[in-house]
Amino acid sequence: MKLNINLTQYRKSEILAAITIGFVAIIVLNLFYIQIVRHDYYKQQAYDEQVAKFILPAKRGEIYARDGTDVIPLVLNEPVYIAYADPQQVKDKEELIDTMNSIAGGNMIKDYKTGLDNKKLRYVVLARGLKYDQAELLKKKNIPGIGLTASDRRVYPEGSLAAQLLGYVNDEGKGQYGAEEALNERLKGVNGKLQAVTDVRRIPLTVSERDISIPAQDGDNLVLSVDRNIQSYAEKALKQGLDKVKATKGSVVIMDPNTGRIMAMANYPTYDPAKYNEVEDYGIFQNGIVSDPYEAGSVIKTLSMGAGLDSGAVNVNTTFNNRGYVQVDDRKISNVEEDPINANATMTDVLHYSLNTGVVYILQQMGGGKVNLQARNKFYDYFHNHYRFGEKTGVEQAGESKGIIIPPTDEQGNNVRYANMAFGQGMDVTMMQVAAAFSSTINGGTFYKPTIITGTTNDGDKVKAQAPKIVKKNVLKANTSKDLRDMIVKGRQLGALGGKDRPGFVVGGKTGTSQIIDPKTGEYTDANSIGSYLGFGGNQTPQYVIMVQVKDSKAAGYAGTTAAGPIFGDISNWLIDYLKITPN
Amino acid sequence: MSDRNNNTFISRRENAWRRNQNTTKFEHSTKLGPVSHTVLVAMMVAVLGLIYLTQVTKTSSYGYAIETLNTRKDELGAKKSELQVESARLKSLQKIQSSEVAANLTQPASTDYIR
Numbered sequence: 001m002k003l004n005i006n007l008t009q010y011r012k013s014e015i016l017a018a019i020t021i022g023f024v025a026i027i028v029l030n031l032f033y034i035q036i037v038r039h040d041y042y043k044q045q046a047y048d049e050q051v052a053k054f055i056l057p058a059k060r061g062e063i064y065a066r067d068g069t070d071v072i073p074l075v076l077n078e079p080v081y082i083a084y085a086d087p088q089q090v091k092d093k094e095e096l097i098d099t100m101n102s103i104a105g106g107n108m109i110k111d112y113k114t115g116l117d118n119k120k121l122r123y124v125v126l127a128r129g130l131k132y133d134q135a136e137l138l139k140k141k142n143i144p145g146i147g148l149t150a151s152d153r154r155v156y157p158e159g160s161l162a163a164q165l166l167g168y169v170n171d172e173g174k175g176q177y178g179a180e181e182a183l184n185e186r187l188k189g190v191n192g193k194l195q196a197v198t199d200v201r202r203i204p205l206t207v208s209e210r211d212i213s214i215p216a217q218d219g220d221n222l223v224l225s226v227d228r229n230i231q232s233y234a235e236k237a238l239k240q241g242l243d244k245v246k247a248t249k250g251s252v253v254i255m256d257p258n259t260g261r262i263m264a265m266a267n268y269p270t271y272d273p274a275k276y277n278e279v280e281d282y283g284i285f286q287n288g289i290v291s292d293p294y295e296a297g298s299v300i301k302t303l304s305m306g307a308g309l310d311s312g313a314v315n316v317n318t319t320f321n322n323r324g325y326v327q328v329d330d331r332k333i334s335n336v337e338e339d340p341i342n343a344n345a346t347m348t349d350v351l352h353y354s355l356n357t358g359v360v361y362i363l364q365q366m367g368g369g370k371v372n373l374q375a376r377n378k379f380y381d382y383f384h385n386h387y388r389f390g391e392k393t394g395v396e397q398a399g400e401s402k403g404i405i406i407p408p409t410d411e412q413g414n415n416v417r418y419a420n421m422a423f424g425q426g427m428d429v430t431m432m433q434v435a436a437a438f439s440s441t442i443n444g445g446t447f448y449k450p451t452i453i454t455g456t457t458n459d460g461d462k463v464k465a466q467a468p469k470i471v472k473k474n475v476l477k478a479n480t481s482k483d484l485r486d487m488i489v490k491g492r493q494l495g496a497l498g499g500k501d502r503p504g505f506v507v508g509g510k511t512g513t514s515q516i517i518d519p520k521t522g523e524y525t526d527a528n529s530i531g532s533y534l535g536f537g538g539n540q541t542p543q544y545v546i547m548v549q550v551k552d553s554k555a556a557g558y559a560g561t562t563a564a565g566p567i568f569g570d571i572s573n574w575l576i577d578y579l580k581i582t583p584n
Numbered sequence: 585m586s587d588r589n590n591n592t593f594i595s596r597r598e599n600a601w602r603r604n605q606n607t608t609k610f611e612h613s614t615k616l617g618p619v620s621h622t623v624l625v626a627m628m629v630a631v632l633g634l635i636y637l638t639q640v641t642k643t644s645s646y647g648y649a650i651e652t653l654n655t656r657k658d659e660l661g662a663k664k665s666e667l668q669v670e671s672a673r674l675k676s677l678q679k680i681q682s683s684e685v686a687a688n689l690t691q692p693a694s695t696d697y698i699r
Contacts, residue, residue, distance in 0.1 A: 073672045079662040132662045150662075157672035196647075205647035232677050582697055 047210065050197045054204070058189030060152065061219030063166065063179065064460060066227040071460055074224065075166060075180075075273075077152040081135040083127040085112075087119050090145035100126050100146075103137050129153065160272045162231050164287040165224075165265045165452065167398060168273040176276075177285045179452060181398035183222065192216030223463050225261035225454040230254060233574055234266040238548075241567035242268055245555035250548070252567065253289045253431050254575070257439035257536060257545045259468040260448025262395070265289050288549075290395055293403040293428035297512030298354045298560065299534035299547070300424030300434070302488055305351060306441040307382035308362035310480040316487065319344040320361045328371050328419040333360055336558075351491035351510060359422035371415040376408030379418055386475045387437035388447065389429050395450040397432075404428040424512055425524070431532075435547045438534055440475040442485045442508075442542050447472040485542070492535065497565045502576050504583030506542070509535020509568060511560030528552065531559025533568040537576060539584050544575055 063075035104127035115124030154169045167178025175184035195212040196204035234252045242250045254263040308314040322345035325334040339353045350358030367375025383389045390405040405427045406413040420426035440447035449469040488508035492498040501507045512532035515524035531550040536542040553563035
């Protein structure tokens, strides 16, 4: 079939109209195909090109402390800026350098000029830590090739106060050590998200139904139970005490025995968290109070006495024949040489003279007269299940250790070990564990979870309080707790340290000097010891518990008495005034 | 009847549709052709398009307003944070302890308690 069209029969205008209509039809059909048939496809393509996703960074929670009844900031956020250059966009290098030096000055990076000369680079950091005003000045100069990146920096208005307790935040915004690491999840918050169509300058436009806007949830602003005045005094007293005995390391923890709230945690040596990157010895970052278990020594006798009284193995009137030593299996356990030998030594003498034989006697009584499996089981029950040794306390600090306490069923949990454990050797405990357990023995028998948090705040003013958490009741019976308290007070009063206490107040405590195993011989040695002091103070009701630890004391005598004891006394007397405790 | 149909004015009363009454219908003498209709429709489409564009532009301008406010909010937030930090530093223990007021404080000789 042949199509026979004779164009001459049409006018030119008709032909032109037909061609135009044909073109228009093609265009219309194509538009129909693009806009109707492929509508979804092209819409998605356009959206993908126009849409941008933004992260809305959450503000890290701030950390506050107490100042009496007031709340003061310990850790705040400060906006800082990084100034950078794109060498390919820089037009006048000299102008850039002059401007940067005049505005950023001390914030300039050392080798930034080398980077500026390298045209292959697109991002050269010029200055860090610029403040808002500096950043604004730089913006106004509008120098080609310079950009600014904003971020937040942690600021410590109180300097190095409570450094190990706080920890720091690294360059990636992650909490390291102390509360910053332990409470990182609560502090960091949750970033928000913004997904929106933007213009060419990447400014979000509210034109799409598919825009997503999820606001950021800022981290919690935490209010610590730590009081800055107590913390500051504890740090000062610790430093002075260490200097007096030429010791190199020490720690102090102060807590409220009636709530478990920590009032202060001081460590020496310390560091400035704002300059954490200048610290060479990473061990300084650790809060040794929770992370370094050790053989606490004779301060543990207070807890052994509590177990003895509560189990009925002994009572306040019990006496025993103190021969200066006691045989346990193949080992002879002795008191220190200067301790008196007394056929009718009392339980108060055990604490006053720190008689090893006395606490071994208590252990023997738990076993019906000798150290055996029954005695070990009872002792372990108190120390593990009541005092919670061998378990983490749960205090909000990173790197907490649970210590080591050998069960009586273990091959190493023999009679000799348990006899040693009764006076604080042969088991590893942290200061936090000891202070928390001791608090429960003198507060009437309630074990509170140690905590550094007293609540949260929105504005640094009103505090939403967090209730103390009871872990265990009846750690000791109430009357046992009172008897033990009286014995500890008497034990201190009879010693030289008690003479310096403020009259009219109830202050009790116990020294401890732990021998350390010499790595060469594998035997305990007096050459290098750790001095500890564990005590409380207040009136009818104990108001504070203080534990002091001093390492490497060079003073003559037992470090517990000569190094740690005076620090306890200093802080205790000051606390009585600061807490406005009324005398009995 | 035919006279009434040629009238140019019909009263409202008379114009009303009522039962058993005659009705009248007004008719223009001029009529719109297909070109006029097309032009009118095109104009209506154009007006609607303009209204649509106005609305879309207005919505987009909210984006700029929000961006401006957000920038302002960030600036004020940054300034507030800096002032808070400065305030905290001025109230820090180190500052207080090194102040003239603290230097003039004295230790109490003794403490009495009122029961």
